[in-house]
C-alpha cells in the first residue's frame with residue numbers, strides 16, 4: 041500500500057476549530073471509504089476524548105488513533121502512514137518550534153480561521169512557520185456568518201494573507217459542538233444535510249490541494 045497522506049491542522053489562536061476540522065475531515069474521509077489515522081499532539085487531548093467516545097460506541101471501525109508530543113511526531117506519523125491512507129494531525133494552539141515536526145510531516149496544512157479579526161491576526165505566525173517548512177497551506181474560514189459585515193470584512197482581510205483560501209466556509213452551527221461531544225462528525229448528527237454539503241465540498245478542496253507524489 042502507498043504511504044498515507046498527512047494533513048496537519050494548525051492555528052495559534054485557541055478555539056479556532058482545529059479539533060473540529062480534524063474530526064470532520066477525518067469522518068468525511070472515512071465516509072468516503074478511506075482508512076484514517078488521527079494523531080493528537082495537543083496535551084489538552086480533545087481529539088483523543090472524541091476518539092475514545094467514538095470507539096466506546098463501536099464506531100471507530102477503519103480508524104486509528106495515537107498521540108505524540110512534539111519530538112515524537114515524525115516517528116509516530118511514519119507508523120501511521122503505513123496503516124492509513126490519510127493521517128490527520130491535531131495540534132495545540134501555538135505557533136512555535138514545537139509545531140515544526142507536525143508541519144514538516146504534512147502534505148497539507150489546514151489553518152482554520154474563526155470569523156473574527158482577532159483570529160485573523162493570530163494567523164500570520166502559523167503561515168510563516170509553514171512557509172519556512174515549504175508546506176502547502178489551505179486557510180479555511182470557520183464559524184462563518186454568511187451575510188454579516190464581519191464575515192465579509194474577515195474574508196477580505198484573509199484574501200490579503202498570501203495563502204490559498206478554501207472557497208467552502210464552515211458555518212457557525214450548534215451541531216458541530218454537539219456532535220463533537222458525542223464522538224461523531226457533524227455529518228453523522230441529526231440535522232445533517234447542510235453540514236454534509238459543506239463538509240463534502242471542503243473535503244474535495246482539501247484533496248485537491250494535496251500535492252500528488
Ligand SMILES: Nc1ncnc2c1ncn2[C@@H]1O[C@H](COP(=O)(O)OP(=O)(O)OP(=O)(O)O)[C@@H](O)[C@H]1O
Nearest residue numbers: 054055056057058059060133183211212213216217
Ligand atoms: N463551525 C462551528 N460551529 C459551531 N461551533 C463550533 C464550530 N467550530 C468549532 N466550534 C466550537 O468551538 C469550540 C472550539 O472548537 P475546537 O475545539 O475545534 O477549537 P480548537 O482550535 O481545537 O481549540 P484549541 O485551540 O483549544 O485546541 C468547541 O466548543 C467547538 O465545538
Ligand SMILES: [Mg+2]
Nearest residue numbers: 058059082086
Ligand atoms: Mg483543539
